[in-house]
Each structure stands twice: as C-alpha cells, then as structure tokens.
Ligand SMILES: Cc1ncc(C[n+]2csc(CCOP(=O)(O)OP(=O)(O)O)c2C)c(N)n1
Ligand code: SF4
Ligand code: SF4
C-alpha cells in the first residue's frame with residue numbers, strides 16, 4: 001500500500017494553495033505535470049520512502065485532497081507531526 | 085484510477101464533491117478540524133444540528149456536512165441556535181460562521197449567548213475581513229491593515245474576540261490559528277464536551293480578499309505570518325501590552341463550570357411538573 005495518496009481531482013492547485021508543500025517537514029512534494037479537470041495542478045510525491053507518515057499534509061490540506069496511510073509498511077517509522 | 089477515499093469523507097453529503105472555498109482558504113483546515121473532533125469523540129452526525137449565517141465561513145457545514153444544517157440569515161445563527169438548543173437540549177448545537185457575521189451584525193447575539201451560558205459550541209472563523217462581499221474592513225481587521233474599503237490602512241481598533249467572550253461569561257474559550265490544526269481539534273473536542281457556552285476562535289487566512297489588499301500574500305505567506313506571530317497565552321500573560329502589539333495570543337482563555345441555560349430550563353420544567361401532581 002502506498003503511504004500517501006493525492007486525490008488530484010479535489011486539489012485546488014499548488015500555485016494558488018501549495019499548503020502541502022509548505023507543511024511537509026521532509027519537503028517531499030513538487031508540482032505534478034498534469035492539470036485536473038478543474039484546471040489546477042496537483043502536487044506529486046517525490047520520495048515516498050522518506051515519508052514519515054506524520055500526516056501534516058493530510059491535516060492541513062483545505063480540500064481533503066491528501067490521504068496518509070499511517071499503517072503502510074516500510075520506510076522510516078511513523079513521525080509525529082507538529083503545528084508549531 | 086485512485087479509489088482511496090478520505091477518512092473524513094464519511095461525514096460529508098455524497099453529492100457534494102467540492103468545497104465552496106477559494107484555493108488555500110483556511111476554512112478547509114477548520115472543516116477537517118471539526119470533523120476530526122467529531123470522529124475522535126465518536127459522535128454521530130445525527131447527534132448534531134449545525135447552524136451558520138452568511139459569509140464564506142458559513143459554507144463550512146452547509147451543504148458539506150451530512151447532518152441537519154441550518155443556513156440562516158446574516159448575523160443570526162446564534163439566535164437560531166439558541167432556539168434549537170432550548171427545543172432540543174440533547175443535541176450538540178454547533179454554530180460555524182465568520183467574524184463579520186458573529187461579531188459585527190450578530191455581535192449582540194454572541195455576547196448574550198455567552199452571558200446566558202447556553203450550551204452551544206461556536207466555531208468563529210476570524211479572517212479579519214468580510215470575505216464573501218469583496219473584502220471590506222470588519223470590526224476584526226487589524227489596525228493599520230489595508231482592505232478595499234481602507235486602502236490607506238484601517239484607522240479603527242479591532243475587537244479582541246476571545247477575551248471579549250470571556251468577559252461576557254462563556255464557560256470555555258480558546259483561540260488557535262489555522263497553523264495549529266491539532267490544537268484546534270483538541271479545543272473543538274473540549275468545546276463539544278463542555279456543558280455551557282464554548283467559543284473556539286479560529287484565526288484563519290483569506291488569501292483572496294484579505295491577502296491581496298493587505299499585501300500579506302497568499303495562503304502560505306499568511307500561514308507563515310500566523311506561525312511567527314502567535315504567542316501562547318501563558319507567555320503572553322507575562323508580557324506587557326506594547327510587546328504584544330500585532331501578536332496573536334493563542335491557547336485556552338477560560339475553562340470553568342457554571343450552570344448551563346438549557347439544563348436549567350429542563351430542571352425548572354421538571355420541578356413545576358412534580359409540583360402540580
Ligand atoms: C442583512 C445583511 N446585510 C449584509 C449582507 C451582506 N453580507 C453578506 S456576507 C457579509 C459579511 C461576511 O463576513 P464574515 O462573516 O466575516 O464571513 P467571511 O466571508 O469573511 O467568511 C455581508 C456584510 C447580507 N447578506 N445581509
Ligand atoms: S494542500 Fe491540498 S489543495 Fe492545496 S495544493 Fe496541496 S493537495 Fe492541493
Ligand atoms: S505525511 Fe508528513 S512526511 Fe509524509 S508527505 Fe505528508 S507531510 Fe510529508
């Protein structure tokens with residue numbers, strides 16, 4: 001199972017929003033190449049193995065466009081996210 | 085194709101597939117915080133009545149939440165919610181609305197509901213502006229900030245909502261920013277379990293109407309501003325007012341027990357009935 005799923009259709013764009021890129025402590029998101037049907041460019045994961053499943057990107061996404069699976073196997077142990 | 089469903093999607097109406105907000109709007113962060121609080125408390129949407137007024141923030145529960153939602157007139161959600169709570173005291177009655185709706189046109193309803201200590205949970209989205217109508221100055225616009233109706237910077241002093249509602253008599257008051265979604269979730273959980281009036285003020289970003297006119301920037305820039313200017317209340321109590329200018333004091337402002345209005349009514353009704361027999 002993948003650790004992170006981007007629900008691209010819900011995203012309102014890394015250019016206009018970009019909150020996921022900002023809150024990822026590992027800086028794992030970049031702009032994807034493909035526009036969704038609403039005309040927004042969603043993010044894409046660069047290195048899932050480095051993801052700590054801290055859930056920051058999921059919790060902060062204002063459009064519920066990211067799902068983090070804390071129970072997914074492999075990679076570093078689940079990290080605790082923090083807000084401050 | 086991706087078949088993954090967001091874990092909080094189960095609380096949304098199936099036919100509502102998009103939020104009503106602009107990209108990067110803080111309202112979505114609060115939406116998740118509310119739904120996560122409900123999930124962590126193991127409450128059912130059937131236990132709730134959500135009440136909102138008019139404004140972008142008023143669209144948080146309605147039409148998104150799969151529950152009874154009352155989308156009322158501008159400024160009046162607390163008045164509607166007061167009626168709902170007195171009629172259906174066993175329900176969780178949650179008001180979600182904006183700073184303009186709840187502290188400008190609806191300011192009196194808010195302070196009197198706090199004074200009465202009626203068991204409502206109010207999530208007040210404070211973006212410092214009238215977002216929906218085009219970005220006019222609100223009673224919450226920080227002094228000196230430019231808006232479309234104050235292009236040289238607002239000359240007015242702004243409401244400090246959380247302490248104002250403490251003075252009005254609320255049993256629980258907390259304030260967090262959208263940079264603090266986990267603390268915000270905890271505060272909403274406390275508000276929902278509190279017997280009495282609970283206000284959770286959410287300092288939130290409106291990148292479109294507030295961000296542009298104030299030149300504070302987009303969603304990420306405003307979030308960074310929240311992060312670097314937030315001061316915990318415990319620390320703020322030891323600072324002098326001059327040091328706190330322009331800061332956002334966050335944390336729990338009050339958490340007390342006092343008689344709650346709808347249960348006082350229920351008690352009175354029972355004692356009158358017993359007296360008649
Ligand atoms: C009686 C009445 N007066 C004025 C309006 C216009 N109006 C609609 S929303 C709004 C302000 C909303 O501001 P706020 O509550 O802060 O919500 P936001 O859009 O910022 O989330 C105003 C003045 C109205 N709809 N009804
Ligand atoms: S936070 Fe959500 S809506 Fe914003 S860019 Fe990232 S995935 Fe898209
Ligand atoms: S779960 Fe944490 S580490 Fe993984 S992508 Fe999201 S923000 Fe980055």
Ligand code: SF4
Nearest residue numbers: 105106109140215290
């Ligand atoms: S105008 Fe501002 S508050 Fe309203 S949806 Fe857009 S970003 Fe959010």
Ligand SMILES: [Mg+2]
Nearest residue numbers: 182183213215
């Ligand atoms: Mg507002």
